[in-house]
Amino acid sequence: MKTLSLALRNLLRNRRRSLTTLLAMTIGLVAILIFGGYKANITYGTETGFVQAYGHLQIQHKDYFIEGGDNPTAYGIAGYQRIVDAVKHDPVLAPMLTMVTPTLQLGGLAGNFSAGVSRSVMASGVVVEDYNQMLLWNDYQLKSYAQPLPLVGSSLEAVVIGTGVARKLKLCNALKVPNCTQTATVVVGEGRSAPDDIAALSALEKSDAPRQDENRIEMLAATAHGAPNVASLSVVKAKNMGYKAVDDMYLAMHLAQAQKLIYGSDQPQVTAIEIQLRHTSQIPAARERLTQLLATEFKDQPLEILDFRTLNPMFGQTEQFMNSMFGFISILIGVIVLFTISNTMSTAVVERTVEIGTLRAIGLRRSGIRRLFVCEGVLLGLIGSALGVLCALFIAYLINHSGLSWTPPGYSYAYLILILVWQDPHLLVGSVIGLILVTIVSAGMPANRASNLIIVDALRHV
Amino acid sequence: MYPVVLKQVGKTYHLDSVDVPALIDINLEIRSNCFTVISGPSGSGKTTLLNLIGCIDRANQGEILIAGKEVQKMSNDALSDFRARHLGFIFQNFNLLPVLSAYENIEYPLLLTQMPAAGRKQRVLALLDAVGLSDRAQNRPGQLSGGQRQRVAIARALATEPKLVLADEPTANLDSHTGAAIIALMRKMQREHHVSFVFSSHDPQVQAEADDAVFIRDGRITGVERRTESVEAAV
Numbered sequence: 001m002k003t004l005s006l007a008l009r010n011l012l013r014n015r016r017r018s019l020t021t022l023l024a025m026t027i028g029l030v031a032i033l034i035f036g037g038y039k040a041n042i043t044y045g046t047e048t049g050f051v052q053a054y055g056h057l058q059i060q061h062k063d064y065f066i067e068g069g070d071n072p073t074a075y076g077i078a079g080y081q082r083i084v085d086a087v088k089h090d091p092v093l094a095p096m097l098t099m100v101t102p103t104l105q106l107g108g109l110a111g112n113f114s115a116g117v118s119r120s121v122m123a124s125g126v127v128v129e130d131y132n133q134m135l136l137w138n139d140y141q142l143k144s145y146a147q148p149l150p151l152v153g154s155s156l157e158a159v160v161i162g163t164g165v166a167r168k169l170k171l172c173n174a175l176k177v178p179n180c181t182q183t184a185t186v187v188v189g190e191g192r193s194a195p196d197d198i199a200a201l202s203a204l205e206k207s208d209a210p211r212q213d214e215n216r217i218e219m220l221a222a223t224a225h226g227a228p229n230v231a232s233l234s235v236v237k238a239k240n241m242g243y244k245a246v247d248d249m250y251l252a253m254h255l256a257q258a259q260k261l262i263y264g265s266d267q268p269q270v271t272a273i274e275i276q277l278r279h280t281s282q283i284p285a286a287r288e289r290l291t292q293l294l295a296t297e298f299k300d301q302p303l304e305i306l307d308f309r310t311l312n313p314m315f316g317q318t319e320q321f322m323n324s325m326f327g328f329i330s331i332l333i334g335v336i337v338l339f340t341i342s343n344t345m346s347t348a349v350v351e352r353t354v355e356i357g358t359l360r361a362i363g364l365r366r367s368g369i370r371r372l373f374v375c376e377g378v379l380l381g382l383i384g385s386a387l388g389v390l391c392a393l394f395i396a397y398l399i400n401h402s403g404l405s406w407t408p409p410g411y412s413y414a415y416l417i418l419i420l421v422w423q424d425p426h427l428l429v430g431s432v433i434g435l436i437l438v439t440i441v442s443a444g445m446p447a448n449r450a451s452n453l454i455i456v457d458a459l460r461h462v
Numbered sequence: 463m464y465p466v467v468l469k470q471v472g473k474t475y476h477l478d479s480v481d482v483p484a485l486i487d488i489n490l491e492i493r494s495n496c497f498t499v500i501s502g503p504s505g506s507g508k509t510t511l512l513n514l515i516g517c518i519d520r521a522n523q524g525e526i527l528i529a530g531k532e533v534q535k536m537s538n539d540a541l542s543d544f545r546a547r548h549l550g551f552i553f554q555n556f557n558l559l560p561v562l563s564a565y566e567n568i569e570y571p572l573l574l575t576q577m578p579a580a581g582r583k584q585r586v587l588a589l590l591d592a593v594g595l596s597d598r599a600q601n602r603p604g605q606l607s608g609g610q611r612q613r614v615a616i617a618r619a620l621a622t623e624p625k626l627v628l629a630d631e632p633t634a635n636l637d638s639h640t641g642a643a644i645i646a647l648m649r650k651m652q653r654e655h656h657v658s659f660v661f662s663s664h665d666p667q668v669q670a671e672a673d674d675a676v677f678i679r680d681g682r683i684t685g686v687e688r689r690t691e692s693v694e695a696a697v
Contacts, residue, residue: 355560
């Protein structure tokens with residue numbers, strides 16, 4: 001019969017009160033875990049989406065991220081293949097890598113001149129096989145919305161566009177894009193045909209690649225020398241990019257096609273080398289090694305290494321927002337649980353004052369009394385935590401299998417609502433430890449009061 | 463050696479801004495192996511004196527020696543350990559722990575002295591047998607009568623084999639028949655275990671059984687009556 005056994009029996013003594021306290025703790029923990037699980041799904045999902053598309057780290061020309069977005073040609077990385085090879089074969093980095101691949105981002109104007117429409121696009125020139133391989137990264141075992149680029153084995157002129165771009169370029173019917181409503185063309189000015197110079201460039205391009213279908217578009221971009229260049233492209237598919245702002249501007253093409261458009265017959269360059277790691281936690285180690293590598297072997301080029309958080313500030317903002325919400329809710333629930341347990345323990349101290357006096361009289365030290373009440377609090381915390389975790393897992397299972405979905409702000413399709421409780425051990429362990437700490441703190445004050453009772457006063461208590 | 467010696471002991475309670483003297487200039491020696499009854503009218507200071515002897519309250523002045531130890535100078539923890547090893551308590555309301563069985567209530571003080579499990583079991587079973595409750599070992603206090611509860615309390619008080627047991631009105635909540643049986647049991651245990659019992663009591667049955675009687679009034683000892691010869695025993 002140790003303190004633990006006595007504490008457990010004391011809890012069972014007033015079962016209704018203990019159950020009420022446990023219920024408050026359980027509900028509190030369930031609320032924290034469900035919201036935490038939802039938060040985890042959003043942050044991990046956002047991270048996964050970005051890492052799949054752009055990697056964990058990117059080697060870029062210095063200041064390209066800040067200054068070069070609208071002028072990629074001025075911030076290209078020459079001799080990029082040597083850097084790619086060096087990274088891939090570095091003995092420190094190699095075990096951490098899942099992919100190292102070059103990419104060229106460029107802006108331009110895509111036009112479907114037969115329909116008399118055009119729009120600006122942000123194009124990505126990628127090594128298609130590498131890109132599709134990167135989409136398989138799913139370290140958190142989430143539901144992946146990644147769609148591989150259907151460009152493997154296709155000709156250089158093949159491209160994929162966002163459904164928003166397809167809508168603007170009136171290609172919905174030709175590409176058989178589901179749920180894509182084409183609006184009537186608003187005619188600006190009198191002419192509907194392309195400007196003469198663009199038409200001439202387009203015609204020149206057409207002569208190289210004979211047209212076979214109605215999915216063709218022209219893309220106009222500025223070359224490295226500042227001159228306009230046009231590529232005649234064949235759209236093989238329109239895919240929903242999820243995020244509307246991206247979907248309305250997205251165009252993916254073969255890296256060689258993008259380089260041809262920008263650099264012509266000059267030495268091709270890229271705007272970034274994307275590095276995807278096995279685990280996000282490897283970023284600091286990989287970055288440190290990359291920094292050494294660039295400083296020693298490629299010190300002639302002004303390069304910098306950026307991680308996905310820097311490249312995608314919205315990720316950090318979303319994470320910060322969700323964390324602040326989670327923190328606020330956790331504190332709120334923690335305070336409620338704290339006062340509930342404190343009230344329960346205080347009542348127990350008052351009810352058991354004579355018992356406390358008796359225990360002290362027969363030789364139990366003050367610390368023994370304190371330990372007894374804290375032990376009761378910890379037991380409540382442990383039982384409440386176990387019940388809370390079980391209930392949260394059950395509720396999360398129900399939600400995850402309910403098929404509920406929602407469309408986040410700015411997104412163009414609905415996401416399944418998923419609650420990642422079991423899949424997020426940090427959340428699970430952190431919440432349980434947090435709850436137990438709250439119970440210790442809340443039991444500590446009444447326990448201290450109990451231990452400081454004057455024996456003769458306690459024995460006289462009615 | 464006397465198990466209890468009080469020299470010039472005084473105790474004053476501070477109630478709001480008023481000082482209320484509860485004990486004044488107490489000089490007392492309790493003989494070993496005796497039944498000592500402290501008697502006096504309500505408010506005379508009986509319980510206060512018993513609390514000081516039991517080391518659950520501190521005097522404002524004077525010297526208190528229990529089993530040869532000057533308890534006034536001991537720290538709180540040292541006093542707790544001292545009580546656990548050297549003193550037994552019997553309360554008017556029995557004060558058993560309601561969540562523990564009779565066996566566990568008797569065993570509890572032994573846990574505080576870190577006694578090994580085998581020794582504890584032997585001691586508790588012997589005490590249960592001595593107080594006639596072997597068949598009630600697993601009953602909780604709520605399942606026992608008043609007399610049975612007080613028997614458990616007596617067994618608990620003697621569990622650590624103290625040389626001094628303090629009993630505050632031990633028969634006050636019992637009918638006269640049960641009270642007489644409890645007094646007889648305490649007397650039997652006192653003789654078998656060579657222990658000194660100090661009571662505060664109004665009960666004529668207890669007073670009649672006493673070896674020594676201490677009379678107290680208005681916080682002062684008004685008389686000590688030695689009714690039997692001293693029975694020396696090791697303290």
